Amino acid sequence: MKTRVLGKSLPRFDAPGKVTGTLVYAADFSLPGMLVGKVFRSTEAHARLAHLDTTRANGLPGVRGIITAADVPDVRYGGAVKDETVLARDRVRYVGQPIAAVAATTLEAAEAALAAIVATYEPLTPVFDVETATAPDAPLLHPDWRTYTAMPILHREGNVCNRARIVAGDVERGFAEADRIFEHRFRTAMVHQGYTEPRAAVAQWDSAGTVTVWSNTQLPFEIQNTLAEILAIAPSKIRVVVPGIGGGFGGKLRVGVEHVAALLAKRAGRPVKVLTTAEEELTAAYPRQATIVELKTGVTRDGRITAKHGRIWFDTGAFAGSGPGVASVATLVLAGPYRIPNLDLEGHAVYTNKTNCGSFRAPSGPQSNFAVESQMDIIADALGLDPLDFRLKNIVREGDEGPTGQVLNAVGLEECLVKAADAIGWNDRRPGRWRGKGLACGRWTTTGGSSGVYVKINTDGTIALNTGAAEIGTAALTGAAQVLAEELSVDLEDINVVSADTFSTPFDFGAQGSRTAFAVGNACRAAAVDLTRQLYALAAPHLGVEPEACALRDKHVVADGKSLSLAELARLSQATGGGLIAHGTFIAPPTPYDTKRVESHAYPAFHSPSFHAHAAEVSVDPETGEITVENYVVAQDVGFAMNPTYIEGQIEGGVAQGLGQALSEEIVYDGGRVRNPNLTDYKMPTTLDVPRVQTILVQHPSLVGPYGAKGVGEPPNIEPPATVANAIAAATGVRITSLPITAEKVALALRDVTARSAES
Amino acid sequence: MSRIALALTINGQRHDVLTEAHRTLLDVLRADLGLTGTKENCLEGECGVCTVLLDGMAVDSCLLLAAQCQGREIVTIEGVSSRGGDDVLARAFIDCGAVQCGYCIPGMIISATAFLDEHPSPSEAEVREALAGNLCRCTGYQKIVDAVLAAGRTSGTETRGDAR
Numbered sequence: 001m002k003t004r005v006l007g008k009s010l011p012r013f014d015a016p017g018k019v020t021g022t023l024v025y026a027a028d029f030s031l032p033g034m035l036v037g038k039v040f041r042s043t044e045a046h047a048r049l050a051h052l053d054t055t056r057a058n059g060l061p062g063v064r065g066i067i068t069a070a071d072v073p074d075v076r077y078g079g080a081v082k083d084e085t086v087l088a089r090d091r092v093r094y095v096g097q098p099i100a101a102v103a104a105t106t107l108e109a110a111e112a113a114l115a116a117i118v119a120t121y122e123p124l125t126p127v128f129d130v131e132t133a134t135a136p137d138a139p140l141l142h143p144d145w146r147t148y149t150a151m152p153i154l155h156r157e158g159n160v161c162n163r164a165r166i167v168a169g170d171v172e173r174g175f176a177e178a179d180r181i182f183e184h185r186f187r188t189a190m191v192h193q194g195y196t197e198p199r200a201a202v203a204q205w206d207s208a209g210t211v212t213v214w215s216n217t218q219l220p221f222e223i224q225n226t227l228a229e230i231l232a233i234a235p236s237k238i239r240v241v242v243p244g245i246g247g248g249f250g251g252k253l254r255v256g257v258e259h260v261a262a263l264l265a266k267r268a269g270r271p272v273k274v275l276t277t278a279e280e281e282l283t284a285a286y287p288r289q290a291t292i293v294e295l296k297t298g299v300t301r302d303g304r305i306t307a308k309h310g311r312i313w314f315d316t317g318a319f320a321g322s323g324p325g326v327a328s329v330a331t332l333v334l335a336g337p338y339r340i341p342n343l344d345l346e347g348h349a350v351y352t353n354k355t356n357c358g359s360f361r362a363p364s365g366p367q368s369n370f371a372v373e374s375q376m377d378i379i380a381d382a383l384g385l386d387p388l389d390f391r392l393k394n395i396v397r398e399g400d401e402g403p404t405g406q407v408l409n410a411v412g413l414e415e416c417l418v419k420a421a422d423a424i425g426w427n428d429r430r431p432g433r434w435r436g437k438g439l440a441c442g443r444w445t446t447t448g449g450s451s452g453v454y455v456k457i458n459t460d461g462t463i464a465l466n467t468g469a470a471e472i473g474t475a476a477l478t479g480a481a482q483v484l485a486e487e488l489s490v491d492l493e494d495i496n497v498v499s500a501d502t503f504s505t506p507f508d509f510g511a512q513g514s515r516t517a518f519a520v521g522n523a524c525r526a527a528a529v530d531l532t533r534q535l536y537a538l539a540a541p542h543l544g545v546e547p548e549a550c551a552l553r554d555k556h557v558v559a560d561g562k563s564l565s566l567a568e569l570a571r572l573s574q575a576t577g578g579g580l581i582a583h584g585t586f587i588a589p590p591t592p593y594d595t596k597r598v599e600s601h602a603y604p605a606f607h608s609p610s611f612h613a614h615a616a617e618v619s620v621d622p623e624t625g626e627i628t629v630e631n632y633v634v635a636q637d638v639g640f641a642m643n644p645t646y647i648e649g650q651i652e653g654g655v656a657q658g659l660g661q662a663l664s665e666e667i668v669y670d671g672g673r674v675r676n677p678n679l680t681d682y683k684m685p686t687t688l689d690v691p692r693v694q695t696i697l698v699q700h701p702s703l704v705g706p707y708g709a710k711g712v713g714e715p716p717n718i719e720p721p722a723t724v725a726n727a728i729a730a731a732t733g734v735r736i737t738s739l740p741i742t743a744e745k746v747a748l749a750l751r752d753v754t755a756r757s758a759e760s
Numbered sequence: 761m762s763r764i765a766l767a768l769t770i771n772g773q774r775h776d777v778l779t780e781a782h783r784t785l786l787d788v789l790r791a792d793l794g795l796t797g798t799k800e801n802c803l804e805g806e807c808g809v810c811t812v813l814l815d816g817m818a819v820d821s822c823l824l825l826a827a828q829c830q831g832r833e834i835v836t837i838e839g840v841s842s843r844g845g846d847d848v849l850a851r852a853f854i855d856c857g858a859v860q861c862g863y864c865i866p867g868m869i870i871s872a873t874a875f876l877d878e879h880p881s882p883s884e885a886e887v888r889e890a891l892a893g894n895l896c897r898c899t900g901y902q903k904i905v906d907a908v909l910a911a912g913r914t915s916g917t918e919t920r921g922d923a924r
């Protein structure tokens with residue numbers, strides 16, 4: 001395809017503001033007279049809040065307002081289950097839970113006020129892990145769980161806030177057909193998104209009772225609606241504006257600081273800013289759930305998978321958060337990207353007395369894939385098969401069914417696997433002592449939802465693109481702008497983007513689920529079709545032709561050897577009509593699936609699925625267990641590469657983040673308290689930890705995405721843990737089944753092996 | 761609280777500030793002077809988003825008291841491009857696709873500026889070592905490292921300006 005703009009590695013439109021420090025992020029945003037808001041948090045994991053005294057704090061200098069549960073509307077809110085309150089009323093459920101909030105003139109004054117608030121607790125029995133929480137007589141975190149409003153499809157019971165299930169075929173028959181049955185258990189740790197900009201919001205009320213919130217949220221419209229519930233006012237009274245965002249990765253989907261800022265601003269009668277600290281981020285944000293996974297897989301001697309029984313438990317923390325949905329998505333991942341006729345897959349989201357977990361880039365993906373793809377290698381080894389061959393024998397191909405019966409198309413998985421394996425040099429899997437290679441593969445969804453854009457052609461020939469989506473860093477809006485520029489035959493520099501303001505931009509389902517470039521790109525296409533029609537109708541009489549004879553070429557409408565520029569046409573239109581304006585919309589079509597295969601399922605099919613394979617070469621120091629990732633390859637089926645450079649950027653960044661989860665990151669809880677709530681002890685990868693990543697773009701065009709594009713952002717985060725786990729096993733002969741795979745775990749496992757071989 | 765009067769030289773300009781003795785340079789830059797190109801995150805010297813040049817050295821401004829900076833030369837991201845018109849690094853970051861959310865980028869560019877001043881044509885390993893104190897969660901560092909290497913090559917051939 002010959003293109004003007006699309007498919008080219010053009011620089012993103014927001015880069016200049018970012019390299020010069022002039023782009024204003026939410027954390028940078030301030031207003032005259034603005035106060036500092038801080039949150040008073042629970043020090044207990046599970047307790048009755050017997051008494052709360054804010055009298056002394058209220059009288060301190062600089063304090064302009066304090067709110068407790070008694071001062072705010074008594075509402076429960078939440079995504080799938082409405083189980084959360086802004087401030088704890090009579091019970092606290094995790095260390096870090098907000099109990100009160102203070103607005104003061106300075107940070108010091110606010111902190112002094114927090115120190116002067118006195119809470120008295122009566123301890124309740126805490127529950128710190130999913131095994132205890134799901135035991136028959138476990139203490140309930142939410143004794144009133146039955147009274148909560150929840151998505152009707154959920155299956156809830158006590159501490160379990162959803163159990164989703166996929167059943168296909170007959171697993172017992174499948175196991176009977178198997179020659180070997182493998183059972184394994186895996187664990188993964190709680191990890192944080194690690195965005196570099198803390199969550200931030202500034203709220204200001206006007207005299208008409210409208211509140212404006214400047215926030216670094218990924219989902220302005222979701223925040224608008226949640227705030228409407230929390231503040232008990234109409235959504236039209238709430239304006240959410242998103243300035244620059246310093247990363248989100250799913251951690252900035254849900255209301256986190258916006259409600260506190262809005263409530264304090266109302267109380268104090270002045271604008272209030274709330275900005276989280278690193279400690280608050282690591283103790284009271286929306287991290288990725290820790291999980292336990294159990295897999296039972298039946299295979300024939302020649303390596304055909306006949307049945308899989310999989311169960312995953314998500315430690316979702318004190319409130320449901322994203323847990324019920326994530327537990328659903330997990331069941332699709334537990335199937336693996338394989339043809340398995342008999343499946344029984346369950347995902348459980350379980351309450352414990354820890355921080356409320358949320359969504360993190362490909363929610364449930366890395367945990368489930370780590371288990372599935374680790375077990376694939378274990379099975380291949382046990383059967384004496386090459387792990388690549390074993391996968392190729394079982395992977396899904398064009399026209400196959402997904403686990404819930406959806407028909408798969410544009411399946412680029414084989415190409416991904418073969419190319420990744422070739423690039424890593426798969427024929428030499430153990431290239432030296434303590435050196436080994438591993439691979440893993442998977443599939444992921446391109447989340448649906450709707451997107452709208454307004455597009456206007458300006459009288460200087462530039463284009464205004466107005467979208468409700470926020471640019472969170474992925475360059476997705478640059479991709480969408482490239483689509484628009486291509487369709488209107490202009491350059492990327494001609495497009496000016498206005499985004500994410502709930503008062504003025506059209507609705508968008510938000511920057512989540514690898515959907516932004518895909519969905520906004522399609523909305524741009526729709527708007528361009530409309531604008532083109534308007535342009536031709538306007539130009540035709542002036543060019544002395546019928547509209548059908550017109551074409552768009554290089555910023556002009558041309559026909560019959562004559563032409564009119566977009567600028568001239570915009571001027572003409574403004575003089576005679578309302579200007580050249582179009583509204584483009586897109587909603588992803590539903591993906592048909594077999595409803596009989598799912599129970600209590602919030603996400604039964606992967607839309608426009610992407611396919612991917614990762615391969616790594618690692619070396620291990622046998623003394624210290626220290627792991628070095630020497631080489632890393634990703635082959636990802638992106639459908640169509642709108643802007644190859646930024647797709648590579650997504651892949652390189654996703655791998656780095658995935659390697660953190662694989663090797664070093666863990667929010668360590670001990671008796672309900674986080675032991676490492678700082679960036680010294682919560683170890684994210686630095687320049688010294690991340691290898692160069694070789695990216696191979698595979699392009700099997702999807703039926704729905706613009707020019708065949710598929711979602712790109714989340715997938716690269718899924719496979720790294722399994723990939724390095726498999727490479728480590730190849731290098732050392734020991735299999736680590738829990739994340740993160742620290743040097744310590746590897747060294748201990750190696751010592752065990754040595755000790756055992758010495759005994760025998 | 762008692763305040764002290766400070767004369768700070770930032771991006772070649774003198775700023776007189778009246779502030780409490782305990783306040784950090786980062787605080788004064790962002791809150792008092794509106795220089796929000798220098799970012800804030802961990803406030804404990806772990807992430808590098810607050811990096812500025814202090815007498816040509818890259819330092820975490822969240823760990824420095826403003827009072828310690830009297831009489832010393834401070835350069836922030838806002839001042840980097842005015843240094844002899846030297847925006848080679850910024851250009852290289854854009855051209856290499858090294859910018860995603862961008863929140864780490866000012867700190868990266870500052871660290872890289874100090875580093876390239878000392879090591880005009882570095883190796884990849886040296887660049888990685890120099891940027892090890894700057895966390896980026898978006899890019900996986902590859903294109904950032906490429907940008908610094910590219911800027912090193914460009915400035916090596918162009919002779920870098922030096923306004924200090």
Ligand code: FES
Binds near residue numbers: 805809820821822
């Ligand atoms: S904010 Fe200064 S190092 Fe993180």
Ligand code: FES
Binds near residue numbers: 859860862
């Ligand atoms: S570009 Fe987002 S943290 Fe570096």
